[in-house]
Amino acid sequence: MLTLCKVLAADLPGCVILPHDTATFKQSMKSYWAQQEREAVPACVVQPRDVEQLSVTIKILKREFRQRHRNAAGAQGAGLFAIRSGGHSPVPGASSIKGGIMIDLSLFNEVTPSDDGSSVVLGTGARWRDVSRALEDKGIAVIGGRNSAVGVGGLVLGGGLSFFTPRYGPVCSNILSYEIVLASGDVVTASASTNPDLWRALKGGSNNFGIVTRFTARSFASSKIWSGFLWMPGFQAPKVLAAFHEAVNQVNMYDSHASGPMVCFSYVQQLRIQIITVNLVYTKQLEENKWPACWKNSSFGLLWRLWSTCKVRTLTSASDELNSLSPYGLRQVFATTTIKNDPATIAAAHTAYYDAITLVNCVKNMAWTFVLQPLLPKWARNGDANPMGIDDGTDEPLVIVGFTINWTEGRDDEFVKDTTRRVIEQIDAAAAANRTGHRFRYLNYCAEWQRPFESYGEENWQFLKEMSKKYDPEGLFQKGCVGGFKLDVEDGAS
Ligand SMILES: Cc1cc2nc3c(=O)[nH]c(=O)nc-3n(C[C@H](O)[C@H](O)[C@H](O)COP(=O)(O)OP(=O)(O)OC[C@H]3O[C@@H](n4cnc5c(N)ncnc54)[C@H](O)[C@@H]3O)c2cc1C
Numbered sequence: 001m002l003t004l005c006k007v008l009a010a011d012l013p014g015c016v017i018l019p020h021d022t023a024t025f026k027q028s029m030k031s032y033w034a035q036q037e038r039e040a041v042p043a044c045v046v047q048p049r050d051v052e053q054l055s056v057t058i059k060i061l062k063r064e065f066r067q068r069h070r071n072a073a074g075a076q077g078a079g080l081f082a083i084r085s086g087g088h089s090p091v092p093g094a095s096s097i098k099g100g101i102m103i104d105l106s107l108f109n110e111v112t113p114s115d116d117g118s119s120v121v122l123g124t125g126a127r128w129r130d131v132s133r134a135l136e137d138k139g140i141a142v143i144g145g146r147n148s149a150v151g152v153g154g155l156v157l158g159g160g161l162s163f164f165t166p167r168y169g170p171v172c173s174n175i176l177s178y179e180i181v182l183a184s185g186d187v188v189t190a191s192a193s194t195n196p197d198l199w200r201a202l203k204g205g206s207n208n209f210g211i212v213t214r215f216t217a218r219s220f221a222s223s224k225i226w227s228g229f230l231w232m233p234g235f236q237a238p239k240v241l242a243a244f245h246e247a248v249n250q251v252n253m254y255d256s257h258a259s260g261p262m263v264c265f266s267y268v269q270q271l272r273i274q275i276i277t278v279n280l281v282y283t284k285q286l287e288e289n290k291w292p293a294c295w296k297n298s299s300f301g302l303l304w305r306l307w308s309t310c311k312v313r314t315l316t317s318a319s320d321e322l323n324s325l326s327p328y329g330l331r332q333v334f335a336t337t338t339i340k341n342d343p344a345t346i347a348a349a350h351t352a353y354y355d356a357i358t359l360v361n362c363v364k365n366m367a368w369t370f371v372l373q374p375l376l377p378k379w380a381r382n383g384d385a386n387p388m389g390i391d392d393g394t395d396e397p398l399v400i401v402g403f404t405i406n407w408t409e410g411r412d413d414e415f416v417k418d419t420t421r422r423v424i425e426q427i428d429a430a431a432a433a434n435r436t437g438h439r440f441r442y443l444n445y446c447a448e449w450q451r452p453f454e455s456y457g458e459e460n461w462q463f464l465k466e467m468s469k470k471y472d473p474e475g476l477f478q479k480g481c482v483g484g485f486k487l488d489v490e491d492g493a494s
Contacts, residue, residue, distance in 0.1 A: 001099055004064055005044035008101070011060060012053055017045040017104075028104055032087040032096065033149070034332035036413070040093060042082070042102035049107050051179065051187050051213050057103060058211065058476075059185035065480040080480040083207050085124045086151015090332035090404075091448045093483040095154065105153060108213050113138055119176055122215045124153035129323075132315040141222035141315055143174040143383075147326060148319035156215055158444035159204045159388055161400075163225065163281045163318070165379050167256040168218070170390075172203035173383025179214040183476035191216075192384070201467035203386035204456065206443060207484050208464065209471050218383075226282040226292055227318035228310030232303065234274025237265060237354075241346055243299035248341045248374040248397045254294040257284040260374040261300065265350065267357045269366040269407075274357075278303075279322070286312055330365075330406040331413060335420045336445035337427055338375070338455075340436040341397040346372065348430035349401050352423045359419055360405075363412045371402040375442075387464060389457035390440050398438050401427060402445045421449060443485055452485050465489050 009016035017024050019041065028045045032038045048054040061081055068080075082097035085105050089095050096102065108123035111134040120142050122131060129148035135141055143164040145155045160171020168174055177191035178199065190198040201209055232240065244263050251258065259281035267274050278300060282292040289312050295301055309321065339345045353370035360368050375398045380390035390398070403420050424447075431437035443452035453461050468478060468489050478489050 001043035001101070004060075004101065008044070008046055008057065008060055011056055012046065012048065015047050015049065015053055015057075017047060019044070028102075031106065032084075033326070033328055034090040035329055036092050036331055037087065037089070037094075037096040038329070039410075040096035040098040042097050043099050045102045045104050047104045047107055051181065054103075054181050054211060054213060055185045055187055058181050058183065061101065061480060062183060062185065062474075062476055065476050066474070069474075079482050082483045083211055083481060085153025086127055086149070086155075088150045089154055089444075089484070090334050091446070091484065093448075095483060097483060103211065105211070105213070110214070111135070113140060113219065117221075118219060120217050120219045122152050122156075122217055124151070124212050124214065126152045128152065128155075128319055129316060132319060135219070135222075136314055136316060139221055139223060140219045142217040142219045143168045143171050144217070145171070146319055146322050148316060148323045149326070149328075152215065153212060155444060157202060157204075157206050157212065159386070159442060160444070161260075161373070161375070161442070163227070163259040163283055163315075165382075166251070166259060166376070167283070167382070168220075169379060169381070169383030170203075170386065170388070173386050174218040175203065175215050175384075176218060177216040178202050178212050180210040180212045182210040183472040183474065187213075197467060198471055200385060200387060201464055203384070204388040204443065205464055205467070207481060208468055208477050208487050210477065222283070222315070223285040224312050224314055225284070225318055226286055226310065226312050228280065228308060228313075228321065230278040230280065230300065230303065230305045230308050230310070232276040232278070232305045234265070234276060236276055236303065237274075237350065239303055240265075240276050240278065241350055242343070243303055244372055245341060245343050245346055246299045248399065250298065251374055251376060251397065257282050258292070258294045259283060262371060262373045264369050264371045265353060266367055266369040267360070269361060269363060269368070277325075280310060281318065327406075330408060331410065331416075333403070333405045333416055333420055333447060334445050335403045335424050335447035335450065336442055337401050337424050337431070338438040338440045338442070339399050339401060339427070339431045340438060341374070341399050342434060342436040345427075345431050345434050345436040346399065348434075349427045352426040352430070353403075356419055356423050360416070363407050363409075363416060365408040366412075366416075367406050369404045371404060373400050373402070374398065375400050375440075387456055387460035388440070389455070389460045392438075398440070400442055400445065417447070420447065446485065453487055461487070
């Protein structure tokens with residue numbers, strides 16, 4: 001791999017960082033959110049400054065991939081390279097690669113609004129904080145991430161849930177065009193009029209078709225929003241679960257400025273306490289710093305709380321607050337499932353979370369968090385069509401169940417992963433028994449053992465496989481870039 005790094009360095013002067021460039025190399029590795037990702041040390045980091053340099057990188061990697069394929073008679077260039085934008089995926093190897101080539105897209109960080117304010121070009125390596133800061137002064141916003149430190153690239157390519165999703169749909173459904181470097185090294189546009197099939201495939205297709213450098217996102221007039229957290233002690237759980245169920249049922253009636261409420265139940269091992277947080281957001285500027293009627297009149301408005309941080313603030317401030325609850329440098333696991341908004345299934349999911357506390361209590365410095373948030377089929381119908389298969393023709397609200405767990409010791413990795421998997425399986429079994437499950441698994445919350453593309457439905461999955469064969473016939477992004485969720489294309493190599 002060192003020889004390949006040298007070839008890249010010769011053709012891309014100033015773009016290749018080797019481990020002996022200690023400070024820059026360390027800085028690049030530190031930008032991962034999850035500690036496990038930082039520990040997968042690549043042979044070198046390639047940091048292209050523009051799309052031409054990225055194209056050269058891909059052409060060199062493609063040559064190497066072919067070479068290996070020839071030499072190893074079909075073994076392909078397994079694990080040749082990884083792609084990273086904001087480095088927030090907690091899935092091991094999604095954007096990191098031990099001993100391989102790591103393509104760091106952090107220099108693609110432009111945020112350029114169009115003259116008429118109707119769209120914004122976003123570099124894949126920008127963080128959502130860069131985006132909201134650049135747009136706030138102009139009185140516009142895009143349908144983007146809720147956590148300021150998360151990267152644009154991974155979130156948009158995995159679908160994207162935003163404060164603005166009830167109004168406009170998933171983030172990916174509001175991308176007018178993509179600039180992408182294909183496996184051939186060609187730089188192409190994917191939009192409604194140019195390569196429209198690729199345009200659709202990129203809406204939830206993750207890193208399976210090429211490397212996206214720039215997204216042109218729809219924008220709209222926006223000013224301050226109302227946002228914050230209610231903090232409550234763990235014993236409020238039954239009331240919070242009931243309030244969540246009720247609010248999600250009524251969400252259909254709220255105006256679409258009310259974002260989906262996000263409810264988190266956390267067990268903090270160090271303090272041996274349970275804490276509940278509820279994130280409430282209303283995206284329209286209010287005249288007074290008072291609760292908007294939809295939340296005040298909801299069951300959340302009546303809940304007794306320790307304190308509330310809800311107030312009128314900028315989008316940056318709201319997303320910074322979410323980020324302040326997600327510290328860098330810890331070991332991390334995410335896992336998810338989707339259920340209907342059924343009280344018995346929600347209660348069973350909470351019980352599965354709660355019962356596991358005694359099991360995970362042995363994990364040092366652990367925060368064991370169970371998250372509920374709504375996803376309405378009608379939200380998924382907003383914006384441009386995507387292949388995620390969320391809309392199954394009914395109007396029944398869905399609930400995305402998530403686990404986000406952090407801890408400090410590597411020796412606990414397998415135990416945490418296995419326990420989380422068992423808890424998810426328990427929830428799925430309860431949902432199956434109640435007939436309240438749903439096949440969708442949100443890719444950006446999936447654990448490494450989950451299969452998000454299968455969850456999009458057979459037709460959508462087949463479509464994505466066909467797009468892979470069309471735009472990457474030799475399977476560079478299936479077998480050379482192995483990290484993240486792959487499509488299981490039967491015949492990746494021609
Ligand atoms: C603290 C936290 C908060 C979050 N909040 C939200 C939220 O509000 N809404 C939401 O929807 N999700 C949220 N997520 C999930 C988030 O969307 C995913 O973790 C996402 O993958 C992060 O994107 P990234 O660019 O930072 O990640 P990376 O780790 O850099 O990339 C993730 C995956 O995308 C691929 N990829 C990245 N850029 C490109 C590119 N340009 N071309 C091709 N492939 C690429 C990578 O190879 C990798 O497989 C959150 C995650 C965390 C950790």
